[in-house]
Amino acid sequence: MMFVVRRLLLTIPILLLVSIMTFSLIHLIPGDPARVILGQEATPEAYEALRKELGLDKPIVLQYLSWLGNVLQGNLGTSITDNVPVSDLILQRLPATVELxxxxxxVAILIAIPAGILAAVRRGTWVDYTSTFAALGGMSIPSFWLAMMLIIYFAVENQWLPSSGYVPFSEDPVRNLMAMILPCVAAxxxxxxVLMRMLRSSLLDVVNMDFIRTAKAKGLNEVRTILGHALRNALVPVVTASGLMVAGLLGGLVITESIFSIPGFGRLIVESVFKRDYVTVQGAILVAAIxxxxxxxxxxxxxxxxxxxIKAGKGASE
Structure with a gap:
């Protein structure tokens, strides 16, 4: 319990630092943010009105405190281009990205864990070579090319699955799942x-340790030794990679969302950048960082x- 409490307390200064960096985003724009948003042809009245709306007429410290107070109340501001609360835009787009x-x-775990275990247990055999070759191919093939190949084969030629589009799960669960198969597989x-290669390497290190040899000497069969003892100890680096992967996917699925026409969170950020809607960009990046x-x-x-x-303070991460 204390381990969790310490980690929760540690997130407070991290979130504070994230809020400062996110707030600074709009002030890092070369020139005056209001002028960049409106363009050089804007009237002085529109320019001053936008500066007042964004709070740019106040000292920087007061701007941050005011913005932070609104954020703590769930108010991320109002979109400049859509004129709707940024929180509403994020809530509309975030479910699709979270589902994806x-x-x-x-998909990654269901493929990586069995393949990684088999490659480690059958090291030096055709199973290991095939898994390693497939992993290298998977990391080398661009995701957008793979996505297009899947669309051509499964949607265009055989019409087994829809080629694009998104239907919320609450509206039609079947159509939602059918539409999400190809993008989930492509990504x-x-x-x-990546996870398979990491699990293989970690498992190969663990199976040579003394406690594994002891388990085998006690008469445990290979399956129980690997699944009951070795796998758990080999999962720590895999969990690290999985966390980084999930964090990256939450904001980095823009290409997949674009190819399959999924109105996701990543596309919202990119669209807002192109529209110079920096209030939406600011709020979306804050949510992504959180x-x-x-x-x-x-x-x-x-x-x-x-x-x-690790909980007892003896792990490498302490």
Missing amino acids: TIGTFL GLRESA MVVIVNLVVDILYAVIDPR
């Missing part, structure tokens, strides 16, 4: 290759579950 992230992660295959911090917190807690030595 979860689906991608499940998940590459991620599975999600990354939460994912890292979950990873830290999983460390303690997998390896009790």
Whole structure:
């Protein structure tokens, strides 16, 4: 319990630093942010009105405190181009990205864990070579090319799955799942290759340790030795990679979302940048950073579950 409390307390200064960096985003724009947003042809009245709306007429410290107070109340500002609350835009787009992230992660795990275990247990055999070759191919193939190949084969030629589009799960669960299969597979295959190679390497290190030889000497069969003892100890670096992967996917699925026409969180950020809607960009980046911090917190807690030595302060991460 104290381990979790310490990690929660540690997130407070991290979130404060994230808020400062996010707030500074709009002030890092070369020139006056209001002038950049409106353009050089804007009237002085419109220019002054936007500066007042963004709070740019106040001292920088007061601007930050005012913005932080609004954020703590759930107010991320109002979109300049859409004239709707930024929080509403994020809530509209975030579920699709979260669903795509979860689906991608499940595809990656379902492929990586069995393949990684088989490659480590059958080291030096055709199983190991095939898994390693497939992993190298998965990391080398661009995700956008793989996505287009999947669309051509499964949607265009055979019409088994829809080529694009998104239907919320609450409206039609079947159509939602059918539409998410191709994007999840396209993104998940590459991620599975990374996790598989990491699990293989970690498992090969663990199976040569003394406690594994002791377990075998006691008469445990290979399956129980690997799954009951070796795998748990080999999962720590895999959990680290998985946390980084999930954090990256939450804001980095822009290409996949664009190819499959999914109105996701990543596309919202890119569209807002092109529209110079810096208030939306500011709010979206803050939410993305908070999600990354939460994912890292979950990873830290999983460390303690997998390896009790970490909870006791004896792990390498302490």
